[in-house]
Every structure is written in structure tokens, then in C-alpha cells.
Amino acid sequence: MAETMLFSEADKPHILVVDDDERIRNLISRYLRENGFVVATAKDAADAETVMTLALFDALIVDVMMPGKTGYEMTRDLRATSQIPILLLTALGEIDNRIEGLESGADDYLSKPFEPKELLLRLQSILRRHRPIDRTVDKIKIGKWMYRINDDLVEGEDGEEVRLTAVESRLLESLARQAGKILSRDELARLCGVDGNDRTVDVQITRLRKKIEEDSRYPRYIQTIRGQGYMLKQ
Structure with a gap:
């Protein structure tokens, strides 16, 4: 234990x-x-x-x-x-x-x-020699969204609020705290506490994109890096 x-x-x-x-x-x-x-x-x-x-x-x-x-x-x-x-x-x-x-x-x-x-x-x-993780930040700006980490939601500039599941929120937090860095599916699975199966992570990414991207087919924020994983582009 x-x-x-x-x-x-x-x-x-x-x-x-x-x-x-x-x-x-x-x-x-x-x-x-x-x-x-x-x-x-x-x-x-x-x-x-x-x-x-x-x-x-x-x-x-x-x-x-x-x-x-x-x-x-x-x-x-x-x-x-x-x-x-x-x-x-x-x-x-x-x-x-x-x-x-x-x-x-x-x-x-x-x-x-x-x-x-x-x-x-x-x-x-x-x-x-390494940049520490900043846990004092509880809000992160992602394009038109303000991600409120402690509330598990993103808030638009017009006040629109979109609720995230616990897994979606952990996934977005993992990407947002290391924006610009490629995270593999295995690493995201460990950080988010989900099954390490590639398909499981992909499904969660797809659901998250549908909530924060204008067009989830052509994502602006959560980028797929072929053969490596995902990266958040702010």
C-alpha cells in the first residue's frame, strides 16, 4: 500500500x-x-x-x-x-x-x-538544474479560456463555463503545467490515473478537445505530435 x-x-x-x-x-x-x-x-x-x-x-x-x-x-x-x-x-x-x-x-x-x-x-x-512545478497557480489562460484548476472547469471570455470530468481536468492540468512540452500517452496516463492503454488516453483527449476547441477535428490548443504524444500550445 x-x-x-x-x-x-x-x-x-x-x-x-x-x-x-x-x-x-x-x-x-x-x-x-x-x-x-x-x-x-x-x-x-x-x-x-x-x-x-x-x-x-x-x-x-x-x-x-x-x-x-x-x-x-x-x-x-x-x-x-x-x-x-x-x-x-x-x-x-x-x-x-x-x-x-x-x-x-x-x-x-x-x-x-x-x-x-x-x-x-x-x-x-x-x-x-530543473524548472520546478508551480503549484501556486490555480488558474491558467488557454486561448479564450481561463482554466480554473480547483473547480474542474474552463471559463470563456463571455462568461461561459464548461465543466470537466475529474480525468479531463487532470489531463488538461498535466498538459497546461508543461505547455509546449510533448507528453507521451504513457506519461499522461500515469499523471491522470487512467489505464495506460493508448486508446484510453486518446478517447479522453478527444472528449477534452470537444469541450475547449472551436473545431475538434482541427485542434488549436491540444496538438497531436505523431509518434510521440500530445502537447498544449497556448
Whole structure:
């Protein structure tokens, strides 16, 4: 069962810690919270995938040696669809292991045992190199529409309001918060908590287009990028 928490502090970086060792999870979580982060945890890659359907994260801290999918495998899978910052943790300190971690797509690599302060400094360094997710924004302008995120609706310049389903709203939020960036169907499925089947995402996109596009056959805002996914053009 995923160990999640409510994200009530919108201006703080959101971190997901993935480690099968409960003691390590608790140690990292406590230290990061004491230093201004909002933290959720998962005990393995499968658990992490569930947590990542529930919230957006600014970075991941992932243990390499976990039951099931390893940290290397999890990182490679994520890199196929996402550039979220990833810091790998491992008890293996050999050069070859470090190289494998970086080649898998990790942003940094830290060997156990480690000093919490070093973990904090490495995480802060990674975050400085990436643009954080802005959760303080609850309204986003999309063409003639004002998307009111917390209300699950878009409002036209003439006052017209169009209600969105929960999935449609999560889909639009995922695209809008990363406007101009191509998001794959798999990534959108994870962010929106829907079945990863391509057809499922396509159906939701079609429904959303019918609500916000003047002509859904020739979309102006939600662009299809052939062979890659979708992108919001503002």
C-alpha cells in the first residue's frame, strides 16, 4: 500500500522516496521535511507508479536494489517518457555501478551509507538544474479560456463555463503545467490515473478537445505530435 500524504504546502518541492527499507525511507523523509520539502514514499517501483498517478513530483530518490523492478530499470522506464530529476541510492559503490546508474538516465548517484546533509545538497543541486512545478497557480489562460484548476472547469471570455470530468481536468492540468512540452500517452496516463492503454488516453483527449476547441477535428490548443504524444500550445 502506498504511503502517501496530502500536499498542503504548495510552494515547497515535492519529493518521492522509493526504497524497500522502511528505516531508510523514514530517515530520508524526516530529514527532508525538516529542511522544507514535502515528501511521499513508496516501498518499490510498482508502489511508486501508483503514487505517481496521484500527484506531480519535482524529483525522485530511488534505491537501486529493490525487489521486483530495480532502480536502474525504473529509471530507464521513466526516461522513456519523462525528464523528472532522479537521484539513485545504492549500497554498491564500484565505478561500474555508478556508471550504470548514470547511463540508465539518473541525474546523480549516492552510495550508502551516506550523510543526510550530502543527500540534501545533491538533491538541491539537481533541483536547481530543473524548472520546478508551480503549484501556486490555480488558474491558467488557454486561448479564450481561463482554466480554473480547483473547480474542474474552463471559463470563456463571455462568461461561459464548461465543466470537466475529474480525468479531463487532470489531463488538461498535466498538459497546461508543461505547455509546449510533448507528453507521451504513457506519461499522461500515469499523471491522470487512467489505464495506460493508448486508446484510453486518446478517447479522453478527444472528449477534452470537444469541450475547449472551436473545431475538434482541427485542434488549436491540444496538438497531436505523431509518434510521440500530445502537447498544449497556448
